Amino acid sequence: MADDNGLIKxxxxxxxxxxxxxxxxxxxxPEKVLFLQKHFNRLGYHPAGYTGDGCTGCGYCFYQCPxxxxxxxxxxxxxxxxxx
Amino acid sequence: MPRQLIKGxxxxxxxxxxxxxxxxxxxPITPASEIAEAAAYYMPLAGGTFLQAESEIASINMVYxxxxxxxxxxxxxxxxxxxxxxxxxxxxAGSELPLVVIDIMRGGxxxxxxxxxxxxxxxxxxxxxxxxxxxxVLAPNSAQEMCDLTMLAFELADMYQxxxxxxxxxxxxxxxxxxxxxxxxxxxxDKPWAIHADKDDEFRLISSIQLEPEILxxxxxxxxxxxxxxxxxxxxxxxxxxxxxxxxLVGYGVVSRxxxxxxxxxxxxxxxxxxxxxxxxxxxxxxxxxxLAETVDAFLAVxxxxxxxxDDVRLAVNGARPVHFYNRMGGMVPSPEEISDHVKxxxxx
Amino acid sequence: xxDKKLGKAGCFYDIYERSATANKDVTHYCPGCGHGVLHKLxxxxxxxxxxxxxxxxxxxxxxxxFAYYYFRVGNIQCAHGRAPAVATGIKRVYPxxxxxxxxxxxxxxxxxxxxxxxxxxRGENITVFFVNNAIYGMTGxxxxxxxxxxxxTTTTPRGRSQINxxxxxxxxxxxxxxxxxxxxERVALTDPKNTNKVRRAVRKALKTQMENKGFSLVEVLSxxxxxxxxxxxxxxxxxxxxxxxxxxxxxxxxxxxxxQPSEAKRHVFNADDLxxxxxxxxNIQASREIRRTASSNIGxxxxxxIAGFGGQGILLLGVGLAQAGMQAGYQVSWIPSYGxxxxxxxxxxxxxxxxxxxxxxxxxxxxxxxxMNLPSLDKFEDCVQxxxxxxxxxxLIKKSPRRMDVSALGIPATEIADELGNARVANMVMxxxxxxxxxxxxxxxxxxxxxxxxxRKNLISLNKQAIEKGIEFADSLVSVx
Numbered sequence: 001m002a003d004d005n006g007l008i009k010x011x012x013x014x015x016x017x018x019x020x021x022x023x024x025x026x027x028x029x030p031e032k033v034l035f036l037q038k039h040f041n042r043l044g045y046h047p048a049g050y051t052g053d054g055c056t057g058c059g060y061c062f063y064q065c066p067x068x069x070x071x072x073x074x075x076x077x078x079x080x081x082x083x084x
Numbered sequence: 085m086p087r088q089l090i091k092g093x094x095x096x097x098x099x100x101x102x103x104x105x106x107x108x109x110x111x112p113i114t115p116a117s118e119i120a121e122a123a124a125y126y127m128p129l130a131g132g133t134f135l136q137a138e139s140e141i142a143s144i145n146m147v148y149x150x151x152x153x154x155x156x157x158x159x160x161x162x163x164x165x166x167x168x169x170x171x172x173x174x175x176x177a178g179s180e181l182p183l184v185v186i187d188i189m190r191g192g193x194x195x196x197x198x199x200x201x202x203x204x205x206x207x208x209x210x211x212x213x214x215x216x217x218x219x220x221v222l223a224p225n226s227a228q229e230m231c232d233l234t235m236l237a238f239e240l241a242d243m244y245q246x247x248x249x250x251x252x253x254x255x256x257x258x259x260x261x262x263x264x265x266x267x268x269x270x271x272x273x274d275k276p277w278a279i280h281a282d283k284d285d286e287f288r289l290i291s292s293i294q295l296e297p298e299i300l301x302x303x304x305x306x307x308x309x310x311x312x313x314x315x316x317x318x319x320x321x322x323x324x325x326x327x328x329x330x331x332x333l334v335g336y337g338v339v340s341r342x343x344x345x346x347x348x349x350x351x352x353x354x355x356x357x358x359x360x361x362x363x364x365x366x367x368x369x370x371x372x373x374x375x376l377a378e379t380v381d382a383f384l385a386v387x388x389x390x391x392x393x394x395d396d397v398r399l400a401v402n403g404a405r406p407v408h409f410y411n412r413m414g415g416m417v418p419s420p421e422e423i424s425d426h427v428k429x430x431x432x433x
Numbered sequence: 434x435x436d437k438k439l440g441k442a443g444c445f446y447d448i449y450e451r452s453a454t455a456n457k458d459v460t461h462y463c464p465g466c467g468h469g470v471l472h473k474l475x476x477x478x479x480x481x482x483x484x485x486x487x488x489x490x491x492x493x494x495x496x497x498x499f500a501y502y503y504f505r506v507g508n509i510q511c512a513h514g515r516a517p518a519v520a521t522g523i524k525r526v527y528p529x530x531x532x533x534x535x536x537x538x539x540x541x542x543x544x545x546x547x548x549x550x551x552x553x554x555r556g557e558n559i560t561v562f563f564v565n566n567a568i569y570g571m572t573g574x575x576x577x578x579x580x581x582x583x584x585x586t587t588t589t590p591r592g593r594s595q596i597n598x599x600x601x602x603x604x605x606x607x608x609x610x611x612x613x614x615x616x617x618e619r620v621a622l623t624d625p626k627n628t629n630k631v632r633r634a635v636r637k638a639l640k641t642q643m644e645n646k647g648f649s650l651v652e653v654l655s656x657x658x659x660x661x662x663x664x665x666x667x668x669x670x671x672x673x674x675x676x677x678x679x680x681x682x683x684x685x686x687x688x689x690x691x692x693q694p695s696e697a698k699r700h701v702f703n704a705d706d707l708x709x710x711x712x713x714x715x716n717i718q719a720s721r722e723i724r725r726t727a728s729s730n731i732g733x734x735x736x737x738x739i740a741g742f743g744g745q746g747i748l749l750l751g752v753g754l755a756q757a758g759m760q761a762g763y764q765v766s767w768i769p770s771y772g773x774x775x776x777x778x779x780x781x782x783x784x785x786x787x788x789x790x791x792x793x794x795x796x797x798x799x800x801x802x803x804x805m806n807l808p809s810l811d812k813f814e815d816c817v818q819x820x821x822x823x824x825x826x827x828x829l830i831k832k833s834p835r836r837m838d839v840s841a842l843g844i845p846a847t848e849i850a851d852e853l854g855n856a857r858v859a860n861m862v863m864x865x866x867x868x869x870x871x872x873x874x875x876x877x878x879x880x881x882x883x884x885x886x887x888x889r890k891n892l893i894s895l896n897k898q899a900i901e902k903g904i905e906f907a908d909s910l911v912s913v914x
Contacts, residue, residue, distance in 0.1 A: 017458065017459075018458060018459045020459070020463075020464035020465075021464060022464035022465035022658070022665035022666075023465075023664070023665055023666055024465055024665050024666065024669070027666045027669075028624065028625055042456075043456065043459065045464065058625075059439045060625040062439040062440075063439075063470065063473070063474070063625060063628045063629070063632065064470065064625065064628065065469070065470070065473075066460070066462055066464075066465065066466050066467070066468065066469025066470050066472075066473075067459060067460060067469055068441045068442065068445045068460065068469065068472065068473055068476065068503065069440070069441035069445070069458065069459075070459075071439075071440075072438065072439065072440035072441070073438070073439040073440070074437065074438055075436075075437045075438065075439075076437075077437055078437040078438055086714040086715075087714075087759060088713055088714055089752070089755055089756045089759050089765065089767070089885070098711045098713065101707065101711060102707060102711070104702070104704065106700070106702065107522070107525065107526060109522065126710070126711055129710045129711070130703075130707060130710055130711070131700075131701065131702070131703045133525045133526075133700075135521070135525065137518065137551075138547055138548065138550075138551035139547060139548075141515065141518070141548075142515070142518040142521075142547070142548055142551065143518075145511065145512065145515040145518035145519050145522065145548070146518045146519070146521050146522035146525075147522060148511060148512075148515075148518075148519050148522060149491075149509065149511075149518065149519035149520060149521060149522020149523040149524075149525075149526075150522035150523060150525060150526050151522075152509050152519070152522070152523055153522075153523045153526035153527055154526075155526050155700075155702075157522070157526075171512055172512060172515070175511065175512050179510075255768060255794065255795070258768060258769055259766055259767065259768045259794050260752065260755060260766070260767040260768075261765065261766050261767070261791075261794075262759045262764075262765060265708065265711070265713045268704045268707040268708070269704065270704045271702075271704075272702060279489055279507040279508075279509060279523065279527075280507070280527070281486075281487045281488075281489060281507060281527040281529065281530035282486055282487070283486040285486065285488075285489070285506060285507030285508075286485070286486075286505040286506060286507070288507055288508070289451070289501050289508045289509075289510070290508070290509045290510065291501065291508070291509070291510035292510065293498065293510055295453040296453055338794070338795070341791075341792055341793050341794055341795075342792065342793040342795065343792075344790070344792035344793070345792030345793040346792075348792060417795055419793070419795070419797035419798075420792065420793050420797070421797065421798070
C-alpha cells in the first residue's frame with residue numbers, strides 16, 4: 001500500500017457493525033470512493049463501504065459520521081505500527 | 085462557651101458553617117431571607133461561596149451541582165419557594181445526593197402571607213415532589229436547635245446520602261434566643277461516589293434516570309431499605325410531664341413551646357397533662373406514640389395548619405384512643421390559655 | 434490522537450456499559466443525528482487539550498440526556514432545563530474544572546430559559562453547547578421554541594404560526610446583547626466546511642473556559658432526520674436552505690481577545706478560627722448577677738410586649754432588653770412582628786426574661802407593656818396581666834391608660850430624647866425608665882450590653898445618656914411619690 005515515496009497510502013475503514021447507513025459520509029466524500037453496501041449489518045442497516053482505492057485522507061467522512069467508532073481514516077504517511 | 089443572642093435564621097447559617105457547609109445557594113423570601121443574608125455575609129469569611137440564584141428552582145439545582153461535587157451544600161426558603169424547589173428535591177433524592185434544605189414556613193395556600201404557619205408538613209414529610217422518596221425532616225423549636233439540628237441535618241444527609249430538611253415556622257426563624265455554638269467540624273469524610281474533577285471521575289455518574297423497569301425497581305427498593313434503616317435509627321422526640329399523663333399534647337416547632345406553657349398551667353390546676361414533641365417529623369415517632377396510647381386516655385394534636393401532622397398521630401394511635409385536634413391558621417397562634425381551655429373541654433366531655 | 438489518524442476518541446468509553454440498549458458499542462442516536470457529530474468534536478477537543486480528567490459534563494433532559502453513556506468524564510445528569518444551574522453549582526465547587534452544559538433547544542430555550550439567561554449574565558466560566566434542531570426530538574417531534582414558521586410538528590400539525598406560537602427564538606442574538614458572555618457563535622453541522630467551523634467553535638469555547646475567560650455558548654444548528662421526517666442528506670440540506678435563513682451563522686460576540694486569562698483558585702476546606710470568623714463571642718461576657726429587688730410587682734419571669742411605630746426602634750428596644758437580660762443571667766427570648774409592617778407601619782415585639790425555661794416565646798398576657806404610640810396602647814392595654822405595668826411615652830400618647838388594676842408609668846421619652854439631640858433614642862429612654870421602675874436588670878449590665886446591640890460605636894454614649902435620663906425620670910417620680 002506504500003506510494004512512490006514509500007509512505008503508507010491514505011485509507012478509510014468503516015466499522016460495519018457500528019454504521020447506521022445514514023449516507024452522510026457518502027454524500028460528503030469528494031472522491032466518491034464510499035458507497036452503500038447491499039447487505040444488511042446486525043443493526044439492520046445497509047452499511048457504508050470503501051471502494052478500496054482513491055481515499056485522500058481528507059477526513060470529511062469522519063467528521064460527517066455521527067457514530068464515534070464507525071469510521072476511521074488513516075491519512076497518507078500513517079505508520080502501520082500505530083495500528084497495533 | 086459564652087452564649088450569643090441570635091435569630092434562629094442566623095443560627096442556622098452559623099450552625100451550617102460549623103458543620104462544614106461552605107456552599108449556599110438561595111433566593112430571598114420572607115420570613116427566611118435572613119438565612120440568605122447571613123450566608124452572604126459569613127460564607128465568604130469562612131472560605132465558602134454564597135450565590136443568590138435567579139429562582140428557587142435554580143438554587144436547588146445549584147445545590148444539586150455542588151452536592152454532586154461531594155461538598156456540604158444547602159439552600160433555604162419559605163413555603164411558596166419550597167413548592168418551587170420540589171422538582172429539584174425529587175432529583176436530589178433520586179440521585180442520592182446529601183444536602184440540606186431549610187424551610188421557614190409561612191401562611192398559605194398561594195401567596196398566603198408571611199406570618200408563621202406549619203402548612204408545609206405534608207410537602208416535606210410526605211415527599212412533595214414526584215416519585216417514591218422520603219426526606220429526613222427535623223423540627224427545631226428554639227434558636228439553639230436551629231443551630232444544632234442544622235448541624236445534625238448535614239450529618240444525617242451524609243449518612244443516608246439523602247436530602248435532609250430543617251422544617252421551622254416563621255416564629256422559630258425570626259425569634260432571638262441565646263445560643264451556645266459548638267466547635268466546628270474540622271474535617272469532612274471523602275465521598276467516593278462524588279464528582280471531584282479528577283481522574284477517578286470517568287467512572288462516576290450522578291443521575292436519577294433508570295430506563296430499565298427492573299433497575300428502577302431495584303433502585304427504589306434500595307431507597308426504601310435506606311428509609312427503613314432511618315426509621316429504626318433516627319427517630320427523635322422530646323417529652324415533658326408525659327410519664328403519668330392522662331392526656332398527651334402533640335405538637336412540633338413553636339407550637340411545642342406554647343404547649344410547654346399549657347402543660348405547666350394545666351399541671352398547676354392538678355390536671356395530668358403531658359407533652360410529646362416530635363423532633364424528627366420523618367421518621368415520625370410513631371412507635372413511641374403507639375406506646376403512649378397504651379397508657380393515656382387521649383391525645384390532642386395542635387398545629388398551625390389545617391391538620392397535617394395529626395394524620396401521622398392518628399396512624400400511630402391506630403384508633404386505640406381518641407386523637408383530638410386543635411389548630412390555628414393564617415399566622416394566628418394559640419395562646420397557652422387557649423390550649424388549656426380546649427384541654428379542659430376535652431377532659432370534661 | 435495521531436495527526437495521521439482520525440478515529441474514535443479516547444474520551445469515549447470503548448463500550449457504553451451504561452446504555453440501556455442492546456448494542457453497547459453504538460450510540461442511541463438515530464441515523465444522521467447531529468448529536469453524534471457534535472459529541473465527536475467535543476470528545477476530540479477534550480483529548481487534544483488534555484482536559485479529560487477535569488471535565489464535567491452536564492446532561493439535562495433531551496435526546497442527549499444519555500450523553501453520559503459515552504463520555505469518559507465526570508458526568509452529571511439533571512432535570513430538564515436546569516443544566517446551567519447545576520453547572521454553576523459544581524463549577525463553584527471546582528473552579529479549576531471544565532464544565533460543559535450540553536443542552537437542546539427545548540431544554541435551553543423553553544423550560545430552562547431563565548436558567549441559561551442568568552448563568553450567561555453572571556458570566557459563569559462554563560461552556561454551553563446548544564443544539565438547535567428546531568424540534569423536540571426525545572418526546573417525539575413536538576414544537577420547540579426554535580421551530581420555524583410553517584414547520585409542521587406533532588403539536589403544530591398545521592405548521593407553526595407566529596400568531597399562535599410566536600417567532601422562533603434566536604438564542605445567539607438574544608444572548609449576545611448581554612454584557613458578560615465572552616464568546617457566542619452560531620454554527621451549522623452541514624457540509625464539511627461548516628462542520629469544520631463547528632469544530633473550531635467547539636475548541637474555542639473550551640479554550641475560553643480553560644483560560645478562565647468566562648461564559649461561552651455555541652449554538653449548533655443540527656439535523657433531526659427522524660423528527661423532520663427526512664433522509665439524513667435531505668435534513669442537512671434543509672438546515673442550509675431553511676434554518677440558516679432564520680438563524681444566520683456567524684460570531685455574535687467575541688471578547689476572547691480583550692478578556693485577560695486568569696488562574697482558577699481551587700476551593701480549600703478550612704475550619705480554622707471559625708468562631709472568630711462567625712462573630713461568635715470568644716470570651717465570657719461581663720455578666721453581673723443582679724440583686725432583683727421586690728420593689729415592683731414584676732417577678733422573676735417577665736413577659737413583655739413592646740409596641741409603637743416602625744422607626745421608633747421598638748424592635749431594638751426589645752433586643753436590648755433581651756441582650757442585657759441574657760447577660761444578667763436570665764433565660765431570654767425575643768420575637769418580632771415582621772414583614773412589610775416593619776417599614777412604616779406599626780411594630781411590636783415580645784420579650785421573655787425568666788429564671789426558668791421559657792415555654793411560649795409569644796406573649797399573650799404581658800406583665801409589662803411598653804408602648805410608644807396610641808394605637809399600640811389601645812391594642813394591647815386590655816391584655817396586660819392584673820398587677821402588671823404599662824410604660825408609655827407621654828410625648829406621643831396624650832391620654833392615660835384606662836386600667837386601674839395595673840401600674841402605669843408615663844414618661845415624655847421622645848421629648849427627653851429630642852433634648853438629647855436625637856429623638857430616635859426615645860426607645861432607650863423607655864428602657865431606662867423600665868429598668869428603674871422594675872429593677873429587673875441592673876443598669877450597669879445594660880451598659881455592658883450596649884455594644885452588643887448598638888452596632889454603631891459612635892452612638893453608644895448617646896444611647897447610654899438616654900438610658901440614664903430614663904432612669905432619672907423614673908426615679909424622680911418615685912421620690913416625689
